[in-house]
Amino acid sequence: MRIALLARVHLGTLAVLFVLALSACLLVAGLPRAMQASYDEALRRSLAAAPAWQADLTVSVESRSPEEDLHERGQFDLRDRRWHEILPAALRPLVTGAGHMSAKTTLTPVTGTAGQTYINLGWLSDAAQRVDWVQGRAPGRPSTMRYEGATIPVFEVGVAEDAQREMGLQVGQQKMLGENDYVAVKIVGVFKARNPADRYWSHNLEILQVTKIQPPGALDFEKHTTTLISDEGLTALSSEGRNLSYHWILPIDPRGASALAVPDLDAAVAEFGRVAALQSTGSPYHLDTGLPKLLADFRAALGTAQTVMYLVLGGLLAVALGVIALAVLLLTDRLDHTLTVARARGGSLRQVAGAAATVTGIAVMPAGLAGYGLSFLVPGPVLPIVHLGPAVVVLVAIGFAAARVARSHRTPLHERRDDVAAGRVSARRITLEVLVVALALAGAYLLRARGLAGGDPFLLLVPVGLTLAAALITLRCYPYPLRLFVRLAARGRAAVPFLGLTRAARARSASVLPVLILLPALGVSVFAAVISDGIASTQQLAAWQQVGAPIKVTSEVEIPAATISQVRGLAGVEQVVTAQTGRVQVGYGAENAEAIAVDVAQWRRILDGATVSLPALSDGALVSPELRGRGTFEIGWQSRVRLATRGVIDSVPGFYTEGKFMVVPLSVLTRPAVNTLLIKGDVSPDALARLIPSASVKSQERALSAIRDDPLTRTVRWALVVVTVALGSYALVAVVLSLVVGAAERARAVSFLRTLGLSDRQAQRLTVLEILPMILLTALVGLGLGLFLPYALGPGVDLASYAGGLPVGGYSLDLLIPLALAAGLAAVAVLGAYAHTAISRRRNLGAVLRVGDLT
Known part of the structure; x- marks a missing residue:
């Protein structure tokens, strides 16, 4: 069989199939990459926006005896290298930068203040790079002095500008600390942070600012500050008589974060804490971090985003495959005469099925490769779906072509009874369809009644089941109201309404089944539009509730x-x-x-x-x-x-x-x-x-922008818009293809009627009446399904993460976009009917009547 000749003869159909396969492969491979990139960006923003003390990993230990004291920087460095060595593999991409180390005392009272003033001692491994000295000088080597008959250390310390102002500390002052084991501090300098906004200071805020604490039942505030000592000061810093702890901070670099790695990070943090504790030789080391809480919050928001995306992308893929199947159906119908002749001349079933699959592959395989290649222009990680999606599209198209031809040409010279309006449906099929409808309704009820637990498959199965149930009910029930209209039309004198509605009511299931692709297309697109509108309105409400006015100014x-x-x-x-x-x-x-x-x-x-x-x-x-x-x-x-x-x-x-x-x-x-x-x-x-x-200024517009600019929020709304447009386009293509698939049979019937005196205007009305009822009914059912899905899935989809923390519900029935989609489909159907009639008018009636007229 000459495949190249078949491809050249049916070049137009192959071009349509190529475009549809290309768009489907690009969407199914490109959209997941874009969404995963936004997930990664959202995680990075979340980690970067969190305080460093919450995101970073801090290994701490309390020194409880002089034997556990660390007096040299090298002792800190040795342990710091050890922490990096035992980091689990999942944490290594995040912990890439150099951290810092510190030694701090806590609750060190100033002698004679009755516990109202506390001056703690602190050492930072990189203080020289973090502070500037605005008065005096940096601390130096400690000395000793005699106090109450004992020799005590005298630490040279520096204080922050805030402590100098709030606690009346001055350069040159000397303070005695402690109530029993005394130590003296001599203030030799005043410092300020080079960059107070640096995340670094989140770990050391007590060094920059005075902490005020009001004990229960007390009227006055306690004042706490932590001073800076030098590296030499470590030699005299001891846990004897005071609370002393050491800290190693391993900063998290958000740039290395990946949303795909989030499930492994919780276990990695727990493992790091366990292994760090095993390094203890005295007091136990313990890990302090809020990273698991940050990851849990992100995972909750991510789970909702992924759920919504799975729903709309699953619907998009199903509709795209359905439209491609329509195009393959059109191609195999065009090949039917050639394959019938080849089968009658001795061609095997494998040969004719292989020929159809090969011709289909000529269009879809280059389209799949092109869509797969173009998807790499979309920024984002390469997920398995990027490789599998285009392959599935190509295999489904080729497999459907081979299967349909093999089924149609099981025997040579297969004949079909075009005069039979409908066949009897088997009891097994009816039972299966009733079971599908019952399961879909039960799933929707359970979802509404008990909500959705994490990882529950109901969320993905219920929308699919509802769509399939709506399609089956539409397929089975649409002839009955039409037959009522047929009876009404039969009472009139005009023949066109009766003939058009009769042909629509007697259409076989196989001929109207392609139109039911409109159900998921309209259902999912309307669902996406309603969800997007609900998120937008709730974002507005959240911004107003956050600010309370167009602009709010608050001052302490x-x-x-x-x-x-x-x-x-x-x-x-x-x-x-x-x-x-x-x-x-x-x-x-x-x-x-x-x-x-x-x-x-x-x-x-x-x-x-x-x-x-x-x-x-x-x-x-x-x-x-x-x-x-x-x-x-x-x-x-x-x-x-x-x-x-x-x-x-x-x-x-x-x-x-x-x-x-x-x-x-x-x-x-x-x-x-x-x-x-x-x-x-x-x-x-x-x-x-x-x-x-001195005031904080907030505006409703900025609050709204902050909500909308969140990467996850932006991705969800952007994806919903893209999917709505894509599904609307596919729905229009499905209508056009449905017209073209039945064009030959429709043209033959109209040509017969034209020999009986049917005018061109009557032929146009007849075609419209035959096509439009199913389009309108399917559009209405799809519209209703799309409006119903947000309410059916309401308890299972928590969209509060994308609406400023407010629950998204009570979706307003803004029917502009849904009605525009339904009206667009109806308009395309009517225009297609008129175009079909105009084309049929050019045909030679004699040629039409001879084609297939075998008796």
């Missing part, structure tokens, strides 16, 4: 009235609402609550048009659920104030979401000390930050 100290006047005078400022926040005493006991005093009416005007709001309040208080049921109560805030409960609110936008809180009118305060501004207008947050340096 009172904002002067003159500054507020300047804010009101800034260009673009439309309205400024002043407020005071604070912690108030509820009643006369120890119960406290968070409170905001504000003019609620003005705040409500600022929130006009926003997705959040507050109840009206003129007097009394709006309280949280934990404060409900108290009627009139009293608070202590500047003075004692009696308030009546006017309502219960679950949250205060921009301020409180849980616990005990209340909203009161600003007028209840004797003298409001404004520390919060709620601003409406087109003004730069940076300008406000410059005007009020």
Whole structure:
């Protein structure tokens, strides 16, 4: 059989098949790479945004005897090398940079301060590269002195600028530390960090800042600071009489993180902690890190992203394979006459099936290779699906072509009864279809009733089952309403409605089955559109709840009235609402609550048009659920104030979401000390930050951008848009191919009718009436399925990670995109019908009547 001639004769069909296979292979290989790259970027951002003390690995040990003390840098270096040697393989890509080491004392009181002031001693292995000395000099070698009849060490130390200011420490001062075992410190310098924002200082914040602690029941604060000593100071630093611990920090480099390695990292961290503990010869070494918690949070968000992606990509692959199968069906129909002749002349079944597979392979194999190659232009790791996806597409196309031809040409000169409208369906098939529908409905009910456990296969099986059930019900039930319309049309005098609807109602299952590709295409695309819209609206709500106003300015100290006047005078400022926040005493006991005093009416005007709001309040208080049921109560805030409960609110936008809180009118305060501004207008947050340096400025627009710019969030929404467009395109192609697949039989019937006097206009209406009912019915079922899936899968898909932490639910029925898809399919069907009629009109009726007219 001349394969090259067959390919040249059917070049147009092969070109369509090539384009479809190319797009499918590119999507199935490229989209997973892009998504995995975004997963990696999300993990890296998560690790980079976390405090270093939480992400890094810190090996610590408490020295409990002089024998366990370390007095030389070499002793620290030796252990540091050991920690790197025993790192599990999964952690090595993350721990690539050089870390640092430290020795610190804790709870070292200043003698004679009754435990109110603490000056600890600290050594950093890289202090010389991290700080600049702004007064005095760097510490040097320690000395000794006599104190109360004993010789004690005198450490030269440096203090941070914050400690100098908060604790009144000066260069040249000498302080005695301890209550029993004494040590002296001499302040020889004041330092500041070269880069205070460096993640490094997350591990050593107590060195840069004074820590204030209010003990339970006490009115005054304890003040703690840690000073710096030199390398020589290690020789005199001992655990005798004080709390001394050593630390080795192994920093995590986010650039080496991979989302694919996350499942192995938890076990690796636990293994590293276990092996590090085995290195102990005295006090046990222990691993301190928050990395497992970070990975668990990321894994939860990643799991939801992957679930949504599996759903939409699975639907995309199924639809793409279905459309390719339609194109193969068209090709094998075009080859049918040639293969029938070859079979009648003695060709074996293997030869004719091989010929169809070879012709199909001429189109799909180069397309598969091209799509596979183009996928490498997409940045991201190469996953197994990148290799398997194109291979599956190619094998399915070739296998379907061979199988269909082999089934059709089991015997030579196969004949088909075109005058039979429908065959009897076997009891076995009916039972199987009823079982599929029952299982799909049961799965959807169970998913709604109990939610989804981690790793449960229901999430992937339920959408597939629902789609298949909808397709089977549509396939079996669509003739019955059409037959009702046929009976109505039969009562009329016009023949075209009766003939068109009769042909549509009597269409065999095999002829309408290709159209059912529209079900998953429309279902998944509408599902993706609804999910994307739900995420977008919830993101808006989350941004408003985070800020509570277009712009919010909060300060720890009172904002002067003159500054507020300047804010009101800034260009673009439309309205400024002043407020005071604070912690108030509820009643006369120890119960406290968070409170905001504000003019609620003005705040409500600022929130006009926003997705959040507050109840009206003129007097009394709006309280949280934990404060409900108290009627009139009293608070202590500047003075004692009696308030009546006017309502219960679950949250205060921009301020409180849980616990005990209340909203009161600003007028209840004797003298409001404004520390919060709620601003409406087109003004730069940076300008406000410059005007009020002590304040924190947040804007709703920036909060929304931060939510949307998260890599996982951006990937989910981007993928949903791509899949929606791709599925919509495939659905349109499916309609066109469905028209072309049945074109020959339809043209023959119309030609027969034209000999009986059917006009061109009547032929067009007849074709439309034959095609459009199934398209419209399938589009409506697919539309309904897509709108139903978000509600069916609601308990199983937690999209809060992509919507600012708020649960995505209560999907609004925005039918613009779904109806546009359904209307587009119907329009394409109608245009295709008119185009088909126009083409058929050019045919010679005599030739049409002779083709296949064997009696």
